[in-house]
Amino acid sequence: MRLFEKMLRLFRLIFFSILLFSGVSAVLLVGIFFLALNDLPRVPEPLSRIIETPPTEMIAATGERILIIGGRDAVPLNRVSPVFLQAVIATEDHRFWDHHGINKIRMLKAIWVTLFEPGKIQGASTITQQLSKNLFFSFKRSYVRKFQELFVALQIESQYSKREILEAYVNQIPFGVGALGIEQASRTFWDKSAIDLNLGEAALLAGLPKSPTRYNPYLYFERAKARQRTVLQRMVDVGYIAQEQADEAFTDELKLRQKPAGARTGSYYLDMVIKHLEERYGPEIVYHGGLKITTTLDPQLQSLAVAALQKGLKDLDIKLGPPSGSETIRPQGAIVVVETTTGAVKALAGGRDYFESEYNRAIQNHRLPGSGFKPFLYYTAFEKTGLNPATVFVDQPVVIPIAGAKDWAPQNFEQRFEGPIILKKAFTDSINTIAAQLVERVGPQGVIQTARRCGIHSRLAPVYSVALGTSGVSPLEMASSFSVFASGGIYHEPFWISRVEDAYGRIIEEHIVSGEKVLDKSIVYQVVDMMRGVIDEGTGRVIRRMGFDLPAAGKTGTSDGYKDAWFTGFTPTLSTSVWVGYDRDINLRTSYGGGFTGSRAAAPIWADFMLKATEGEPKREFPIPDDIRFEQVDPVSGCRAGASTQGSIRVALRKGQIVCEQDTTKIIPPD
Amino acid sequence: MDWAEPKNTREWVVRIFSLRLMLMILMIFGILISELRFDWMEQVLGAFLVKTNSLRPESGTIWEINRQTETARKTLEQIVTDRQASQREARSAGSFTEISANLAADQGVMLSPDDFRRLYLELPTSIAQEIISPLDILKIFSENRFARTYFEKQGNGLQVYFLDPENRVLQRMLIGADLLDLMDQSEHDVEGNLDGFSKFKNRIYPADQFLNALESLPEDSRRNVLPQPERLLLAGGRIVRVGISDETVSGNIELGFEIKVGASSRVVFIPGREWAVWQIRAKLEGKKIDGAPFPDSKS
Numbered sequence: 001m002r003l004f005e006k007m008l009r010l011f012r013l014i015f016f017s018i019l020l021f022s023g024v025s026a027v028l029l030v031g032i033f034f035l036a037l038n039d040l041p042r043v044p045e046p047l048s049r050i051i052e053t054p055p056t057e058m059i060a061a062t063g064e065r066i067l068i069i070g071g072r073d074a075v076p077l078n079r080v081s082p083v084f085l086q087a088v089i090a091t092e093d094h095r096f097w098d099h100h101g102i103n104k105i106r107m108l109k110a111i112w113v114t115l116f117e118p119g120k121i122q123g124a125s126t127i128t129q130q131l132s133k134n135l136f137f138s139f140k141r142s143y144v145r146k147f148q149e150l151f152v153a154l155q156i157e158s159q160y161s162k163r164e165i166l167e168a169y170v171n172q173i174p175f176g177v178g179a180l181g182i183e184q185a186s187r188t189f190w191d192k193s194a195i196d197l198n199l200g201e202a203a204l205l206a207g208l209p210k211s212p213t214r215y216n217p218y219l220y221f222e223r224a225k226a227r228q229r230t231v232l233q234r235m236v237d238v239g240y241i242a243q244e245q246a247d248e249a250f251t252d253e254l255k256l257r258q259k260p261a262g263a264r265t266g267s268y269y270l271d272m273v274i275k276h277l278e279e280r281y282g283p284e285i286v287y288h289g290g291l292k293i294t295t296t297l298d299p300q301l302q303s304l305a306v307a308a309l310q311k312g313l314k315d316l317d318i319k320l321g322p323p324s325g326s327e328t329i330r331p332q333g334a335i336v337v338v339e340t341t342t343g344a345v346k347a348l349a350g351g352r353d354y355f356e357s358e359y360n361r362a363i364q365n366h367r368l369p370g371s372g373f374k375p376f377l378y379y380t381a382f383e384k385t386g387l388n389p390a391t392v393f394v395d396q397p398v399v400i401p402i403a404g405a406k407d408w409a410p411q412n413f414e415q416r417f418e419g420p421i422i423l424k425k426a427f428t429d430s431i432n433t434i435a436a437q438l439v440e441r442v443g444p445q446g447v448i449q450t451a452r453r454c455g456i457h458s459r460l461a462p463v464y465s466v467a468l469g470t471s472g473v474s475p476l477e478m479a480s481s482f483s484v485f486a487s488g489g490i491y492h493e494p495f496w497i498s499r500v501e502d503a504y505g506r507i508i509e510e511h512i513v514s515g516e517k518v519l520d521k522s523i524v525y526q527v528v529d530m531m532r533g534v535i536d537e538g539t540g541r542v543i544r545r546m547g548f549d550l551p552a553a554g555k556t557g558t559s560d561g562y563k564d565a566w567f568t569g570f571t572p573t574l575s576t577s578v579w580v581g582y583d584r585d586i587n588l589r590t591s592y593g594g595g596f597t598g599s600r601a602a603a604p605i606w607a608d609f610m611l612k613a614t615e616g617e618p619k620r621e622f623p624i625p626d627d628i629r630f631e632q633v634d635p636v637s638g639c640r641a642g643a644s645t646q647g648s649i650r651v652a653l654r655k656g657q658i659v660c661e662q663d664t665t666k667i668i669p670p671d
Numbered sequence: 672m673d674w675a676e677p678k679n680t681r682e683w684v685v686r687i688f689s690l691r692l693m694l695m696i697l698m699i700f701g702i703l704i705s706e707l708r709f710d711w712m713e714q715v716l717g718a719f720l721v722k723t724n725s726l727r728p729e730s731g732t733i734w735e736i737n738r739q740t741e742t743a744r745k746t747l748e749q750i751v752t753d754r755q756a757s758q759r760e761a762r763s764a765g766s767f768t769e770i771s772a773n774l775a776a777d778q779g780v781m782l783s784p785d786d787f788r789r790l791y792l793e794l795p796t797s798i799a800q801e802i803i804s805p806l807d808i809l810k811i812f813s814e815n816r817f818a819r820t821y822f823e824k825q826g827n828g829l830q831v832y833f834l835d836p837e838n839r840v841l842q843r844m845l846i847g848a849d850l851l852d853l854m855d856q857s858e859h860d861v862e863g864n865l866d867g868f869s870k871f872k873n874r875i876y877p878a879d880q881f882l883n884a885l886e887s888l889p890e891d892s893r894r895n896v897l898p899q900p901e902r903l904l905l906a907g908g909r910i911v912r913v914g915i916s917d918e919t920v921s922g923n924i925e926l927g928f929e930i931k932v933g934a935s936s937r938v939v940f941i942p943g944r945e946w947a948v949w950q951i952r953a954k955l956e957g958k959k960i961d962g963a964p965f966p967d968s969k970s
Binding site: 070281288498512 | 727
């Protein structure tokens with residue numbers, strides 16, 4: 001009997017303890033309630049107010065809508081596929097229709113798991129709680145915030161019907177890839193309206209809100225499929241569908257909408273546009289103003305540019321071999337495409353993957369262009385000194401004394417000297433000693449002034465070596481400045497926004513496509529003719545080997561120690577600059593020591609892109625000014641070529657510029 | 672109520688199964704079960720919160736977005752209103768100088784070809800010719816692609832772009848600050864007399880001497896010295912003196928006509944073509960006509 005009494009005592013103790021605990025809890029709860037009530041937010045009335053923010057839209061030059069920032073394409077519940085609603089309810093809150101804002105059983109279970117299963121955390125938020133959290137609270141976690149979230153959920157449940165709550169919920173959940181709400185998500189991922197979703201599509205979408213980035217089907221399709229499987233299984237467990245339906249939906253082929261590479265948040269191009277707008281109008285207007293921004297982006301060219309850059313960098317990874325030691329740093333790259341007749345930036349990629357690195361190397365990176373800067377030097381020399389492409393210089397060791405500093409003795413890339421050679425050949429073969437002789441004649445300021453006229457805004461050091469590209473510039477500057485050569489000396493400021501309108505279509509800003517004549521068109525043509533030589537028979541001939549046969553001109557560039565590889569070139573309509581290199585101070589060399597020049601690393605990317613970008617285009621020649629004539633000359637003597645001349649070269653000459661006859665050799669010695 | 676501990680098992684059983692305890696347990700379970708079944712606590716709390724909703728602050732993400740939206744809407748409205756106002760002002764402007772005066776440094780306005788034509792036709796022939804020849808204007812107007820004109824400040828001058836529907840510049844022209852000043856002066860009479868303007872110093876002639884000299888010039892020269900005689904007629908009063916400026920602006924020399932109206936006098940400025948003014952000045956100074964333009968001319 002004593003044992004029985006002992007048990008009764010124990011039972012009594014437990015009973016009163018529970019009673020006491022419950023009492024204290026109730027008091028605490030009341031306290032917390034009033035504490036949380038202090039700054040509990042007001043719930044908007046009606047709930048549909050949450051969708052009143054107008055979206056800012058970005059439109060491609062082709063008229064295609066490429067991005068929506070903020071705002072939502074809200075749809076009533078009867079315009080949403082029932083299977084999607086079932087999928088969401090089964091996954092997020094299967095007792096949604098029964099509870100009053102909180103699922104007490106699930107909550108107790110979650111508390112149990114959190115307290116007694118270390119390392120595990122179980123969520124118990126109902127759809128209403130999630131709605132409350134998304135509408136009013138930040139993602140900062142605190143107990144008071146958790147209670148506030150819960151209380152607001154209770155209010156929402158008391159104030160609105162279940163259908164209103166569900167409608168608000170599905171219209172505001174983020175699905176990733178910039179899609180907010182089911183209608184946007186449905187259009188973004190499947191290119192259809194939310195009412196038309198089938199079971200497989202609905203299940204995949206319903207799985208995304210848990211972690212839109214982690215389950216992004218464009219990036220991690222397998223993960224997204226696994227999540228779809230979980231959702232389908234939940235629907236079976238809850239009784240919405242049969243196992244066979246789930247299996248069938250899982251095996252159904254999913255046709256994700258093919259999105260252009262630039263048309264997503266996380267695109268270097270759109271990032272640049274958004275930053276520009278933020279600087280001009282402020283973030284509030286960009287994200288909440290409901291602007292309609294017409295960009296200059298050509299989605300097709302953008303896709304091609306991104307693909308060419310990524311492929312080129314992958315090929316380079318293979319050629320460079322595995323990274324040494326534990327280093328996993330890979331070379332980066334950038335590509336910019338500018339329309340030569342307007343300055344419109346048609347495509348831009350600032351790295352191999354935006355999600356790996358948001359640093360936009362196309363505009364923020366100022367890297368040494370190496371010989372890519374020589375067109376400015378040759379133009380300056382032709383303009384200031386009257387030299388022409390047939391003028392002969394001697395390729396030999398050059399030492400240029402510099403007051404107060406060490407003499408400058410530039411070396412040729414090939415480490416050998418050609419002797420007498422005409423300027424066109426010196427340009428196409430990128431001979432540094434001759435470039436040095438030219439810059440000595442015209443002075444670094446002359447070269448800098450020409451570069452400035454063409455739109456190079458970066459800081460350029462006023463030293464002789466500036467002519468060999470020893471001051472950093474961005475790929476955007478290179479593409480834009482080379483377009484001056486493509487357009488016969490007309491500079492168009494690069495731009496990426498054509499028009500900005502407000503939500504009612506009233507124009508706020510529009511770009512005026514205005515060109516300014518900055519260079520002489522005849523001299524420009526002479527330089528362009530030499531730049532054509534680079535592609536036809538010079539350092540960029542890999543481009544012809546890859547099958548690109550349209551008239552094009554360009555220049556390779558490699559900085560000292562193979563740290564930067566460039567190719568910037570143009571057709572009469574498109575100017576494209578490609579840069580490849582490491583973010584850190586690392587050389588583009590294989591483990592065997594072989595280096596990657598602009599010709600090996602950047603030109604193939606340029607060719608790959610331009611081949612596809614100009615596919616089907618007719619051959620368009622660069623317009624030849626009236627005072628230009630052509631002569632075949634001997635590359636060594638610069639004299640008119642005769643029948644017996646070996647390897648004669650065609651040069652473009654301006655009115656009054658003459659070449660010597662075959663038997664005379666005129667060599668201009670270095671000063 | 673007996674608070675002492677039961678002394679034996681029987682007493683334990685009696686107390687456990689006492690009506691009071693049973694009722695209490697039943698009540699507790701009743702409350703718990705009814706809460707689980709009917710969610711009355713949530714409903715009570717919810718109802719209370721609905722009642723006090725209007726007393727609570729508009730805080731939290733959604734309200735913040737709402738405020739930002741409102742600010743953005745107001746700012747945009749202001750931008751659009753300003754833009755529309757400057758468009759309206761430009762459309763109703765009577766001259767290029769008026770457009771220039773109303774434009775801020777970073778601002779531009781878009782006008783229709785008809786607006787441009789109207790402003791151009793308002794100009795004195797000599798200045799109009801200087802900005803862009805009527806033939807060039809005709810050429811631009813006959814282009815199918817010509818859609819709009821865009822005006823923007825450039826320094827103190829006014830840059831005018833002729834645009835196609837895609838905003839590509841077909842042609843542009845710059846109306847320099849000097850020319851704008853000239854237009855401004857030619858549009859406005861100034862109270863006072865010629866002695867108040869240093870540019871006419873030593874080149875002020877009695878009206879009859881000037882008019883006689885003008886009369887002696889060939890018809891073409893007369894028209895180019897005084898391209899807008901109607902402005903003098905409109906001014907009323909009597910011309911007493913005429914001054915010739917010592918500056919040449921874009922091929923024009925300004926003439927100042929001092930007009931006496933009652934007791935007061937005012938000056939009317941009219942630009943004349945440089946070559947013709949030079950002829951009348953030579954006449955006035957009794958020089959031969961075949962000479963160089965004034966040495967201090969700046970164009």
